[in-house]
Amino acid sequence: MDVFINSATGYYGVICFENVGLPLKQWAAEDQEFATSIASIVSLILESTERKIAETELRSEKEFSEKLVTSLREGLSVVNLEGVHIKVNPALCEMTGFTEEELVGIKAPFPYWPPEEYDNIYKAFDNPLQSLGVVKHAILMRKNGDRFPCTLSDSVIRNSEGKVMAYFTTINDITIRVKAENILKENIIKSDQRKNTIIELANLIGEDFELSLKKITATAATALNVDLVTIWEYKKEKTELLSKQFYNAISQEYETEGLTIRKNDFPKYFDVFEDRNSINIADVVNNPITKAFSETFFIPFNISSRIDVVIYGRYNNYGIISFESTTPKRVFTNDDESFATSIASIVSLMVESKERTLAENKIAQTNTQLLEANKELSKLRNQLEQENVYLRNELDLVFNYEEMVYGSVEFSNVLNEIEKVAPTKATVLLLGESGTGKELLARALHKTSPRSNKPLIKVNCSAIPRELIESELFGHKKGSFTGAFSDKVGKFELADGGTLFLDEIGELPLDMQPKILRFLQEGEIEVVGGSVSKKIDARIIAATNRNLLEEIEKKQFREDLYFRLNVFPIAVPPLRKRKDDIPLLVEHFVDKFNKAYDKTIKYIPDDAMSQLKAYNWPGNIRELENLIERASILSASETLNIPGFESSNQITKQRINVVDLSLDSVLRNHILQVLEECQWKISGPKSASDILGLKPSTLRDKMNKLEIKKPKKE
Incomplete structure (x- = not known):
């Protein structure tokens, strides 16, 4: 005889009662009733066991949910469909100063909503199902009345059928972040x-x-x-x-x-x-x-x-x-x-x-001295003019301000500072690592100054032997020392009326620094072996890759000279901080070495370009130029193969555009590239003006000036 066994979830199985041997047993009604009672007892035991297991699992799930809510660092607010608080976590209580008892059971507006912000907060949650996961900004209120900024992100709780049962919001106090942002903005201003x-x-x-x-x-x-x-x-x-x-x-x-x-x-x-x-x-x-x-x-x-x-x-x-x-x-x-x-x-x-x-x-009142000074000045001027012609020609060959290659905001800011200080007489100190273009910026500063028709004289303070540096800077008279067979005009005199660029000023010997300081204070120099001071009108631009304040601490650099030089310091960013310029520089150098070595390089692998942009460039632009020159020499096809950056996938590569690298051309190409990436979206989030850091009106002005127009759809 078989009797079914039931459980809480349905049929569980069968219990069998069997008679062994003869004669055949006929089951009476009492037997069937007894067997059914036995099956019912087993069913009750099964249902009780399953119910205890379910209760244990439910209790564990509830404990887990409670621990999860309690451990959240963000504040948590759960409201039912009627807008009544049904749950808050300790983080929200700590954030606002209200207890759980003061918040649960309260209908919106909640105690931590400032009255003046009711409209904004209601508007933020006007249609919660359409704004799930969207981070919103709001102002909330602590129990003591203090207001604080925060971010809000809302979501919903659904039952097993997908029906919305409640809404919950995570609240993050951003007071510290907002204060830090405000301090940074104030410091920049x-x-x-x-x-x-x-x-x-x-x-x-x-x-x-x-x-x-x-x-x-x-x-x-x-x-x-x-x-x-x-x-x-x-x-x-x-x-x-x-x-x-x-x-x-x-x-x-x-x-x-x-x-x-x-x-x-x-x-x-x-x-x-x-x-x-x-x-x-x-x-x-x-x-x-x-x-x-x-x-x-x-x-x-x-x-x-x-x-x-x-x-x-x-x-x-x-x-x-x-x-x-x-x-x-x-x-x-x-x-x-x-x-x-x-x-x-x-x-x-x-x-x-x-x-x-x-x-x-x-001095002007002494006619005799003035006439003698004029004669000497005329003689020196003729000599200097002859030397200046050569120097100007030499500098014009190696520098063209409009051919500076850049597109990054960082380098553009440096040029803005150059443009501001160029018309003045102020001493400028260029600070930056080796190979960042400090000499190029010094030439740009001179070319855009009122002294541009006069020479720019460069002195590398680290390249001149210690025993010759005074003669090199200030000149010497014939016979003033062994080997002085004739008069020599120093770099300060050559720069009279123009600009003197003291490169690597941090390498200047300590005993020579007072003489530079004297010129900065008095505008006078004294030729080696001479007895009369000479008035010189030269603007000083200094550059160094050293930390001069540390050199002062080491007693390797005079503090008073530092303060004389540090009238207008300009920090030149290293290449690793202007990586947007790397593709432009690569194109420029490839074009340069194509012409120099009769190459026809047109492409560079995408992953090689990515590695170039990811590399740290301790040698900055000079290191990049040397690498591209070596790569140009070694490349035998139209694809640039860069040593150490070889690509295993030669299919994916980009064309190297040989274009005019004037300032307007670089700006035009850069703006076009950004516009195409943004699908010609000029204003709003992720637009061209947003990426370029410009106002939409400013971007439109630049587009008109550079004749940039959106292409017509075919």
């Missing part, structure tokens, strides 16, 4: 403002001295965000300081020829500038150097901190420029101190210009 300030003030050199000082104090107060700026002039052999120009940014008042302070009253303050060119003091009331001023000056005016920098004249220190703040606990940064030093350098140049003008006027 501050840096640009300060560079523009230096350029603006550099243009004042040679103008009316008193008016220029007045302009400097007001402009510097704004740029450095200080309340008081004072320019002090040394008097009585540096035993007194006279307030030459004073500006109060709070009241916007000027004062000239006012206060006098004496060394006898404040010896520590005067003595500190005997071996230091600047001081940065955060607590002026208690600092030993400035404490003596507290009762008279600092406390009455609420001054808390200050920076003082020495102003140099042609022969002696002219005075000091002071920047004072009334902001409590204001601490000036290293950038602030560096900017203050740059301002002092501009004032120094103005002082030197004024002193130079006075000296020149005095």
Whole structure:
């Protein structure tokens, strides 16, 4: 006799009752009823076991879900279809300051929604099914009333039939990220403002001295965000300081020829500038150097901190420029101190210009000396003009500003700085690794300056033997040393009226640095073996791949020379930071070596180009040029085979376009390429203007100027 066994999920099996042997057994109704009872008991046992297993699994799933929700770092909000909170996690409670009891069961608007943001938040969740997974930005509120920025991402919970049962939102507090972004933006704006300030003030050199000082104090107060700026002039052999120009940014008042302070009253303050060119003091009331001023000056005016920098004249220190703040606990940064030093350098140049003008006027009164100087000057000018003709021809052969190859934003920013500083007389310091094009930028700066019709003279400070460098720079008189068989014109004289490019300035011997410093301070040189100083009008551009501040710490470079050179520093990016330029440079060098070696290279494998762009380029552009030259020599077909970058797939390759590499052509090709990649989308996200970092209106202007038009569909 067989009886079915049931479980919670349906039929489980059969239980069999059998009689063995004869006679044949006839099962009575009582037997059948008993067998059915036995099967029912087994079914109940099975159903109970399955139910316990299901309950255990359900409990485990629930515990897992609870742990998952609890462990989320982002805040989690779950609401039902009626908009009522049914679940929040600890992260949301910690983020907002509200407890779970204060949030669960509440219908929107929730307590952490700021009243002024209701409309924006409701709008963000107006149609949740169409915005699933979309990250939205919102402002939420903590329990104490503080607002904070966050990102929101919503999704849905569905049952087994796919029906929406509830909505959940993950909330990420981005307060720290937003603050960091704002600080970065502020630093960029501050840096640009300060560079523009230096350029603006550099243009004042040679103008009316008193008016220029007045302009400097007001402009510097704004740029450095200080309340008081004072320019002090040394008097009585540096035993007194006279307030030459004073500006109060709070009241916007000027004062000239006012206060006098004496060394006898404040010896520590005067003595500190005997071996230091600047001081940065955060607590002026208690600092030993400035404490003596507290009762008279600092406390009455609420001054808390200050920076003082020495102003140099042609022969002696002219005075000091002071920047004072009334902001409590204001601490000036290293950038602030560096900017203050740059301002002092501009004032120094103005002082030197004024002193130079006075000296020149005095010299002009001596007719005999003037006639002799004119004769000597005419003689030297004829000699220099002959040498300059050769130098100009030589430079024109190796440099054409419009043929600079670039397309990256990084290098474009460098050229923008070159264009800003070129019309001024300011000294420029080019900082960058070897092979980044510092010499090319120096030539660009000279070519776009008012001195472009005069020579640009280059001196590689690391290539000249130590014993010959003074003669090379300043020239020598016949017989001044063994082997001086005739007069020699130095590089400074050759650069008179033009520009002197001091390459690898960090390699300059320490004993030669004071003579360079003298020229920067006084505009004068002295020929080796000569007895008379010569006035030279040459703009200085210096370049180095060294960290000069580290060299100063090692006592290998003079600090005062560094501050004279660092009037307008320009950082030249290495090739690894302008990788968008690599394809353009490869095309340029292939075209160059096609002509040089009579090659017909037209293609480069795609993966080789990708490897070129991925490579770190420690030797920068010079290394890339050498590699392409070697590859051009070794390539025997129309495909460029680059040593170390060979491609196993020669099918995938791109054509090398030999095009005009003028500035307009490079810009036109670059814009066309981006437009085609964006399918001629000019505005909006992932558009050409977005990728190029331009306003849509600016991009359209450039397209009109460069005659770029969208091709018509066939």
